[in-house]
Amino acid sequence: MNCIVCVTSVPDTASVIKIGTDGKNIDETGIKWIVSPFDEYALEEALQITEAKGGEVTAVTYGPARAEAALRDCLARGAHKAVHVIGGEATLGDSFTIAKVLAKVLAGREYDCVLCGNKGVGTDCSQVGPMLGELLGIPHVANVTKLDVGDGSFTAGREVEGGLEQVESSLPALLTCQKGLNEPRYAALKGIMAAKRKPVDKIEVASLGIDEAADSFYTVRSLELPPPKSGGTIIQGEDNPAAAAAQLVKALRDEAKAI
Amino acid sequence: MDYKVDLRDVKFQLFEWLPTAKLLEAEKFADWDLENIEMVLDEAVKIAQQQMAACNEDGDRIGAQWNDGVVTLPESFHTAYQTVTEGGWIGLLANPEYGGMGLPEIIGTAVNEFFNGSNVAFSLTLMLTRGVGHMIEGFGTEEQKRLFVEKVLAGQWAGTMCLTEAQAGSDVGASKTKAVKNDDGSYQITGEKIFITGGDHDLTENIIHLVLARTPDAPVGTRGLSLFIIPKIKVNADGSLGESNDVYCNNIEEKMGIHGSPTCTLVFGQNDNCRGFLLGEEGHGMKLMFHMMNAARIDVGLQGCAAAGAAHQQALAYAHERLQSRSWKEMQNPEAPQVPIVEHPDVRRMLLSSKAYTEAMRAILLQTSYYLDMHHLLEGEESEKYKSYVELLTPICKAWCSEWGVQVTHWCLQVHGGYGYTSDYPAEQYMRDAEIACIYEGTNGIQALDFVARKLPMNGGKPIREILGAAEKTFQRAKSDSELMEPAWMLAAALKQIETISKELTKRPDAIQMVLLNAPPLLDMVGTVVGAHLLLDQAMLAKTKLAAILEEKGIGTQDKKAYKEFLTGHAEAAFYHNKVQTAIHFCYRALPTVAAKGAAIRSGERSPFFAIM
Helix, strand or coil, rough: CCCCEEEEEEEEECCCCCEEECCEECCCCCCCCCCHHHHHHHHHHHHHHHHCCCCEEEEEEECCHHHHHHHHHHHCCCCCCEEECCCCCCCCCCCHHEEEEEEEEHHCCCEEEEEEECCCCCCCCCCHHHHHHHHHCCEEEEEEEEEEECEEEEEEEEEEEEEEEEEEEEEEEEEEECCCCCCCCCCCHHHHHHHHHCCCCEEEEHCCCCCCCHHHHCCCCCCCCCCCCCCCCCCCCCCCHHHHHHHHHHHHHCCCCCC | CCCCCCHHHHHHHHHHCCCHHCCCCHHCCCCCCHHHHHHHHHHHHHHHHHHHHHHHHHHHHHHCEEEECCCECCCHHHHHHHHHHHHHHCCCCCCCCHHHCCHHHHHHHHHHHHHHHHHHHHHHHHHHHHHHHHHHHHHHHHHHHHHHHHHHHCCEEEEEEEEECEEECCCCCCCCCEEECCCCCCEEEEEEEEEECCCCCCCEEEEEEEEEEEECCCCCCHHHHEEEEEEEEECCCCEEEEEEEEEEEECCCCCCCCCCCCEEEEEEEECCCCEEEEEEEECCCCHHHHHHHHHHHHHHHHHHHHHHHHHHHHHHHHHCCCCCCHHHHHHCCCCCCEEEECCCCCHHHHHHHHHHHHHHHHHHHHHHHHHHHHHCCCCCCHHHHHHHHHHHHHHHHHHHHHHHHHHHHHHHHHHCCHHCCCCCCCHHHHHHHHHHHHCCCCHHHHHHHHHHHHHHHHHHHHHHHHHHHHHHHHHHHHHCCCCCCHHHHHHHHHHHHHHHHHHHHHCHHHHHHHHHHHEEEEEECCCCCHHHHHHHHHHHHHHHHHHHHHHCCCCCCCCCCHHHHHHHCCHHHHHHHHHHHHHHHHHHHHHHHHHHHHHHHCCCCCCCHCCCC
């Protein structure tokens, strides 16, 4: 059973984000790039499936040269091979373009499962997985927290309000993985050592015949940081709680515009 | 408990300052390059933060529990141990033939700083297990290697070293544990060992003890000691586990710190059914044990550095959050708002001193590890030269780093004020856990005696001359830099002090008494000089890197305000700038103590001999 895992590299969640000089991208100076944490669930699931049923895990990413580090990380954890589509800034890129690129790369490959994170940390769009499923013309289930893969079919569970929804369908299929599905493993030293020798297939995005600038669903016009936190206000109310409450309501209504 | 480490400094020291890239070119390290070494470091930090630090408080609060001869550790330790063994981290440096990863010592030192800093009690078991694996690999018979090495290095079985007995602490030669040879070549062991780190626990199915014991008619003292492999559970010829080997843990110590590390009393052969297997030759026990102890001494020094680094990062974060008092610039204004305590000069001094000593320790430990790698890689005279450096620096690594490690944890606790003294913050645990490093693996007093009596005169004093000669060269280079000139001259003065004292001391009629009395301050003086030399060397490199950034960005340093603003927004530039400030601070604050200590020793004061105690 072969699995393809689509990963994206994102700034380490502990990084301090600054806006780049063009106002449309982040300043990459000093940023440490990691595999998007949700993609780690996808990779772990793929590793568990192939460990149980045989087959290979291929990690695929689309991004600039630095994105190769994410693939090496996947290879260190146990992925068998990797494909790097070298292209534009996928981290903040248009979901549809990313999905198109991935669909083109996956076409013609043999796979039973395509696994993605349910979203890329940072942009949080949750779009690439379902778009890719549609473009590939295979069943897809998003936000999976439980997965049983059988021969030619699978049962996936996902949390819905007040319960767990079970979905059955046939393979090949695409699943986007949500926290709770598994506990991603650490890379073992042997894995880190072996990653160096595992193959990474490098493909220039232009060679896929895709124009990155065309037909995008969205473009980033500008980025800005959230306003800095201002100091809190303490309303003294020991002597007259009713007046304090009234003052709080007024502040929430007039200043914070929260009610 | 959170764990933070200055990974940027570790990487600076490894990849920019030390010639790690060149080291990796050796055939022995063909599987490794800078890219995957960096992955190793990143993964190690992740495990330290997510697994080891996560159970550091459990280790302290729940601790090791003894119940009817059985020691258990907190459940969270088991999870962390599984992660470590699955990842192959115990065999980090070991021979690939036995499942090891064959990484260089310098990388092992960096990784073990993270492990020790995030949970030293937990890491002690790893250190001893690794040590036992390396000892059997180095000195065992083929059969012993086959039975033990791979399982120990994989962490399937843990290890310990058993030296101390009730009457034989620093005086190991007074050990009484007996070993009587059986017809089949094994030995019948009887005796009791105390203070055995990780002597019993439930992390592994078996524990392999390396025990010093005395054969019948062996000479008195350390020359009569032999070293034995004594498994907790007997091991069958096919490697499977047999019956109990009559090793009983009848007590664990209640201690000041490292509660997650069981310190055991072990009774061997109370039912006359304890079998041991000679490692090496009879009478060579101490000689062999020193192989393990020397490595362990560097590791223990690393515990001091690791505690300092962790405590400093935590105190630094706290100082940015905690609001108290007004800025010193607004001293006269009672209406001024409270500011983060990191703005108070006294707090800044403590934090920068903590940083400086931590980085000096890290430099000494990494430099020594690099020498160890060179000793292993090279042959003949060159190899011996590096070996002599390691031997000279080992007591400095152990004693200087553990001593100053505790001092740094003290400063960091002090940064917190009253909260630091409570168990709400980790500062007090760092301090309690660090103290033991000054004591075990040979107290710091023993280290100092080893340093002055064995290591300084070694090879006619050549190694110490060469190390201090390197410090002299650093002075020569740094004195022409306007910013580092004065600190460099302070290094020169401290070097002169050491030269003078070594000439004067040996000529005195009471030289032996003076050396015995003053060995620890003598070791401290040399440690401080070496620390300053390495930090200045790093500062010169940092200045070059900083200059390149400033040139690229077109930033000048004349407009102090604009320069400071630039540094605040540019982490890399700020890092290099801080390396320079750190070295300057260390030179001004630490080097004068060399002269002060020198003056005290040269005065010839001997009151401790005369006082009635």
